[in-house]
Amino acid sequence: MRIYWAVILASLLVTGCSTKVTRMDVNEAVDLSGEWNDTDSRLVAEEMIPDALSHPWTSNFAGETGRAPTVIVGTIRNLSHEHINVNTFVADLERALINSGRVEFVASSDERGEIRAERTDQDLNASEDTRNEAGQEAGADFMLKGQINTIVDAQDDEQVRYYQVDLTMISLANNKKVWLGQKKIKKLVENASVRY
Amino acid sequence: MLLPVFLQACAVHQKKINSLAEQLEQSTPETVLLSLQSDNPAKRDRAQYLLNTGLLKSVTGDFEGANRDLQSAKDILNSLQASSVSENFGAAVVNETLRSYDGSASERVLLHVLLSINYLMLNDLDAARVEVLQADVVMKELAREDKPIGQLASAHYIAGLVYELGGELDNAMISYRKAAKIMGLRNMQPPLALKNSLLSLSQRLGLDEEHEEFREQFNLVVEPPAADSAEIIVIYWDGVVTSKRGETLSVWVPSLNQMVSLAMPYYPRSNYINSPLYLSMAGQHHRTGTVEDIEALAREDLNDEAAAIHAMTLARMVSKYALAKNVGNQNDGLGLLFNIAAMLTETADIRSWNMLPSSIQCARFSLPAGKYSLPNPNYSWSPQGAVAETGLVVSAGEKIVLFVPAISQKIFSYHLPARAGR
Numbered sequence: 001m002r003i004y005w006a007v008i009l010a011s012l013l014v015t016g017c018s019t020k021v022t023r024m025d026v027n028e029a030v031d032l033s034g035e036w037n038d039t040d041s042r043l044v045a046e047e048m049i050p051d052a053l054s055h056p057w058t059s060n061f062a063g064e065t066g067r068a069p070t071v072i073v074g075t076i077r078n079l080s081h082e083h084i085n086v087n088t089f090v091a092d093l094e095r096a097l098i099n100s101g102r103v104e105f106v107a108s109s110d111e112r113g114e115i116r117a118e119r120t121d122q123d124l125n126a127s128e129d130t131r132n133e134a135g136q137e138a139g140a141d142f143m144l145k146g147q148i149n150t151i152v153d154a155q156d157d158e159q160v161r162y163y164q165v166d167l168t169m170i171s172l173a174n175n176k177k178v179w180l181g182q183k184k185i186k187k188l189v190e191n192a193s194v195r196y
Numbered sequence: 197m198l199l200p201v202f203l204q205a206c207a208v209h210q211k212k213i214n215s216l217a218e219q220l221e222q223s224t225p226e227t228v229l230l231s232l233q234s235d236n237p238a239k240r241d242r243a244q245y246l247l248n249t250g251l252l253k254s255v256t257g258d259f260e261g262a263n264r265d266l267q268s269a270k271d272i273l274n275s276l277q278a279s280s281v282s283e284n285f286g287a288a289v290v291n292e293t294l295r296s297y298d299g300s301a302s303e304r305v306l307l308h309v310l311l312s313i314n315y316l317m318l319n320d321l322d323a324a325r326v327e328v329l330q331a332d333v334v335m336k337e338l339a340r341e342d343k344p345i346g347q348l349a350s351a352h353y354i355a356g357l358v359y360e361l362g363g364e365l366d367n368a369m370i371s372y373r374k375a376a377k378i379m380g381l382r383n384m385q386p387p388l389a390l391k392n393s394l395l396s397l398s399q400r401l402g403l404d405e406e407h408e409e410f411r412e413q414f415n416l417v418v419e420p421p422a423a424d425s426a427e428i429i430v431i432y433w434d435g436v437v438t439s440k441r442g443e444t445l446s447v448w449v450p451s452l453n454q455m456v457s458l459a460m461p462y463y464p465r466s467n468y469i470n471s472p473l474y475l476s477m478a479g480q481h482h483r484t485g486t487v488e489d490i491e492a493l494a495r496e497d498l499n500d501e502a503a504a505i506h507a508m509t510l511a512r513m514v515s516k517y518a519l520a521k522n523v524g525n526q527n528d529g530l531g532l533l534f535n536i537a538a539m540l541t542e543t544a545d546i547r548s549w550n551m552l553p554s555s556i557q558c559a560r561f562s563l564p565a566g567k568y569s570l571p572n573p574n575y576s577w578s579p580q581g582a583v584a585e586t587g588l589v590v591s592a593g594e595k596i597v598l599f600v601p602a603i604s605q606k607i608f609s610y611h612l613p614a615r616a617g618r
Binding site: 077078079080081082083150152154157191192193194195196 | 325
């Protein structure tokens with residue numbers, strides 16, 4: 001009987017010390033620190049995608065040229081108070097715009113180097129009928145640029161964090177700004193003043 | 197009775213960390229880092245451990261590793277800003293070392309200063325800007341009307357530099373002004389680099405009246421850099437800050453009718469001799485000037501906390517002695533044991549970010565485009581002999597930030613190309 005209780009106690013102790021993992025729906029909002037998180041990233045993308053597609057720049061371009069505009073992602077600067085991975089919502093934005101069929105994307109300047117290196121390698125090593133030639137890249141018509149700004153107001157254990165994401169689509173032909181997207185998020189973060 | 201033994205082990209451990217910090221001037225940061233990493237700190241000392249490993253990784257050039265450690269330290273320090281019930285209880289009945297290490301006011305800001313330098317050296321200006329903004333939030337939280345506690349000229353100077361590199365000249369001007377103001381509050385003269393920045397930015401922003409005031413105040417005239425030259429900004433970390441020590445103070449307590457011993461932390465007299473970095477390049481001679489005296493900051497922070505520490509220590513010791521006396525009234529032997537335990541468990545909290553430099557210095561000058569060998573800094577105490585020369589290629593219009601930590605005798609650089617910089 002004594003062994004039985006010892007085993008139960010030991011099991012409880014071990015359970016208490018072990019890491020617990022709970023799988024969650026990716027759309028479920030969980031705010032732990034109050035900092036920018038996946039929910040903010042998703043909300044920004046969800047709001048900006050319909051906005052980008054609802055404006056006439058794509059149809060105007062298609063009407064003038066007879067084809068969908070080609071877009072390149074430029075710099076999205078993080079000018080906020082937090083280290084934010086802007087790539088997640090840029091990727092969401094890119095995916096939704098491509099899937100809409102109204103926009104085409106070309107590789108960004110960071111991605112191009114690797115692709116060009118592969119093409120150079122193909123020149124040397126791939127068979128002629130499968131080789132991709134240099135000088136056949138699609139040029140972009142528009143560049144997507146943007147920035148994330150924040151204003152933080154802190155007093156004692158409370159902080160108001162205001163995020164503003166601005167994205168701009170700029171024509172590479174004439175530098176005209178054809179779309180300006182903006183999303184604002186405001187949070188009140190109340191930090192605990194007492195902990196165990 | 198095991199508690200005193202355990203606490204004595206903690207005190208020995210802290211003395212070992214202090215000894216490692218002191219070795220930095222005779223050994224190499226790589227060796228000290230290895231010794232530090234072989235250690236397994238208590239959970240409550242984790243932030244101090246990460247601050248020190250992060251700093252040592254920074255000065256040896258492992259900026260990514262350093263940022264991982266420093267960001268973890270930052271998370272811990274942020275989570276510790278709430279007052280802990282259990283730790284307060286532990287500090288009230290045993291000693292201050294039972295609290296988690298949450299850094300001094302200046303250390304919380306210096307953490308962001310080091311992170312912004314690291315991100316610059318990783319060529320990530322935006323991430324450096326994030327740290328600058330976070331430092332500003334921390335300084336605003338710490339701001340008081342009576343004293344400049346937690347207000348760091350170096351943090352504002354680095355902020356000004358980061359804004360200037362990003363082309364935000366108005367923000368840079370505000371930060372440089374704040375740096376000069378804080379130095380004034382501490383009765384320090386701004387270094388030449390800061391004076392030059394204030395003069396040149398006020399001129400570029402068309403703040404004629406302010407520019408004239410600075411010209412008169414500093415008795416200086418700045419010329420814009422020549423078209424074929426680059427601007428060099430040097431951030432130099434000199435020395436290693438003094439570690440805290442513990443001392444025993446005897447206080448007469450009338451209610452107990454006896455003397456009570458209090459273990460208090462203190463900073464011994466600093467042996468640091470401020471040594472500028474001398475650079476002779478292209479026939480010009482430059483020297484760094486102090487923007488932050490960390491020796492003074494450490495003492496300022498401790499002095500600010502001293503009254504609270506003294507009051508808490510006195511209250512704790514009076515309770516311990518009273519308990520021992522009560523127990524002793526019923527059982528002499530047990531009373532004696534309680535007295536011994538009270539003395540053994542009483543130890544001063546001597547934890548600090550003790551691998552920081554003694555001072556942060558800076559210099560700013562222009563240099564004609566070309567190839568240079570950075571001269572060996574003047575490390576008179578160097579245990580490693582001559583430092584390998586560092587090559588520097590300077591292009592016209594560039595802005596180059598050099599990070600020179602004296603303890604590693606290495607020179608790291610960040611280059612902002614001309615087109616982006618101007």
